[in-house]
Amino acid sequence: MSKTLGIGILGCGNISAAYMRLSPLFRGIEVRACADINEAAAKARAEEFGLRAETVDGLLAASDIDIIVNLTVPAVHYEVSRRVLEAGKHVYSEKPFVLSLEEGEALAAIAKEKGLRVGSAPDTFLGGAHQLVRHLIDSDAIGKVTSGTCFVQSPGMEMWHPNPDFFFQPGGGPILDLGPYYVSNLVQLLGPVKRVCAMSSSGSEYRTITSQPRYGDKIKVETPTTIHAVMQFQSGAQITYCASWDVWQHGHSNMELYGREGTLHVPDPNFFGGEVRMTDKGSFVTLSEAWQHPFSKANDRGHANYRTAGLADMALGILENRPHRCSLEFALHVVDVMTSILASGESGTFIDIKTTCERPEALDPQAAKALLV
Numbered sequence: 001m002s003k004t005l006g007i008g009i010l011g012c013g014n015i016s017a018a019y020m021r022l023s024p025l026f027r028g029i030e031v032r033a034c035a036d037i038n039e040a041a042a043k044a045r046a047e048e049f050g051l052r053a054e055t056v057d058g059l060l061a062a063s064d065i066d067i068i069v070n071l072t073v074p075a076v077h078y079e080v081s082r083r084v085l086e087a088g089k090h091v092y093s094e095k096p097f098v099l100s101l102e103e104g105e106a107l108a109a110i111a112k113e114k115g116l117r118v119g120s121a122p123d124t125f126l127g128g129a130h131q132l133v134r135h136l137i138d139s140d141a142i143g144k145v146t147s148g149t150c151f152v153q154s155p156g157m158e159m160w161h162p163n164p165d166f167f168f169q170p171g172g173g174p175i176l177d178l179g180p181y182y183v184s185n186l187v188q189l190l191g192p193v194k195r196v197c198a199m200s201s202s203g204s205e206y207r208t209i210t211s212q213p214r215y216g217d218k219i220k221v222e223t224p225t226t227i228h229a230v231m232q233f234q235s236g237a238q239i240t241y242c243a244s245w246d247v248w249q250h251g252h253s254n255m256e257l258y259g260r261e262g263t264l265h266v267p268d269p270n271f272f273g274g275e276v277r278m279t280d281k282g283s284f285v286t287l288s289e290a291w292q293h294p295f296s297k298a299n300d301r302g303h304a305n306y307r308t309a310g311l312a313d314m315a316l317g318i319l320e321n322r323p324h325r326c327s328l329e330f331a332l333h334v335v336d337v338m339t340s341i342l343a344s345g346e347s348g349t350f351i352d353i354k355t356t357c358e359r360p361e362a363l364d365p366q367a368a369k370a371l372l373v
Helices: 016-025 039-049 056-061 074-086 101-114 128-138 164-168 173-190 309-320 328-347 365-371
Strands: 005-010 029-035 052-054 067-070 090-093 118-120 145-153 193-201 206-208 218-220 226-233 238-244 255-259 262-266 277-279
Touching: 005 016, 005 056, 005 309, 016 029, 016 039, 016 309, 029 039, 029 056, 029 309, 039 052, 052 056, 067 074, 067 309, 074 090, 074 101, 090 309, 101 118, 101 328, 118 309, 118 328, 128 173, 128 255, 128 262, 128 365, 145 173, 164 173, 164 218, 173 193, 173 226, 173 238, 173 255, 173 328, 193 328, 226 328, 309 365
Parallel strands: 005 029, 005 067, 029 052, 067 090, 090 118, 145 238
Antiparallel strands: 145 255, 193 226, 206 218, 226 238, 255 262, 262 277
16 A cells, blocks of 8 residues: 555535645645535635646546545535445545434444545644643643533624534534534543533524625524533543633633642643643643644644644554544544533433543654654
8 A cells, every 4th residue: 555645625615725735744645636516616726736626426436535535514524424435435524523423323334344444523632732631631640630611602603704604504503513622622631421411592593694705694593502511521520511602702711621639721622732721739830832742833824733633643544554543433422422412402401422432542742743744
């Protein structure tokens, strides 16, 4: 097998540029072609990044493509990933991986039958800041984590996104759109979730777009936009998680973890870097500068941005015959947690999580360097 796997991008919207721009940083992958149901969008991206534009069917059949990255809208993630697997190619999906446990289990069965790999974003938990937190927890720096809080709250997406409709449809909302970052990071730090409970609501029936080119258009809200949840982990930790697009401003930290011997302030899991602070029953100490992790370094417009790390780790996992960190098992457990939170918000009952997973292997500085060219 070649030491480099050919990558095809399926879906040429906003996020595709990040994959195309950042993929040359990593070993084991080469983005070669892209496709979209809007063929003009595929041609534009191909010209921008020096790629080959394909039709969707052409990309699925291309002999030089080993992995297809599924960047379509969440509502069709399952159908597109299924087609990729049935075409005999590995698939790596944007988040959320799928929209139900049943969809994920169906993809797992196809992948097993065909001997193919499945992976999914987010990979931001591989960032230097979050791997520092992982190192501190694994080193027992704050003792056993017993509880914590997470807050991801804003006014919404209609102020900046050119076509924000899908954010407010089933498969969108702050849990399925932003939750993958938070829940994935918590699972890689604390292990799998045991059960959840939640309350949910929507702040308004319609949203008015204030971005261009659709300024003034209204969107019907068809999914909860405020969710307050509690997750009980198999480790015993209890984490309060509040996600909302009905909040103009707040003063909460993104993530705090409380251990028997201290507290960790964790930066926004939507990003690879950020400031990590810890206290050992005393004053806080900033630790990020002492952690020489390559995925902490600013590399993209002043920020640490290493999106595609999870894809590269999957490709190298295939080439080296080892597990990859953004795995199907891991992503499916995260989906199970998020959809159970939404179900609990509707029913008002505790819901036991059906799936479990192993924590992904830590990505220490040496392992991160091994992913880079």
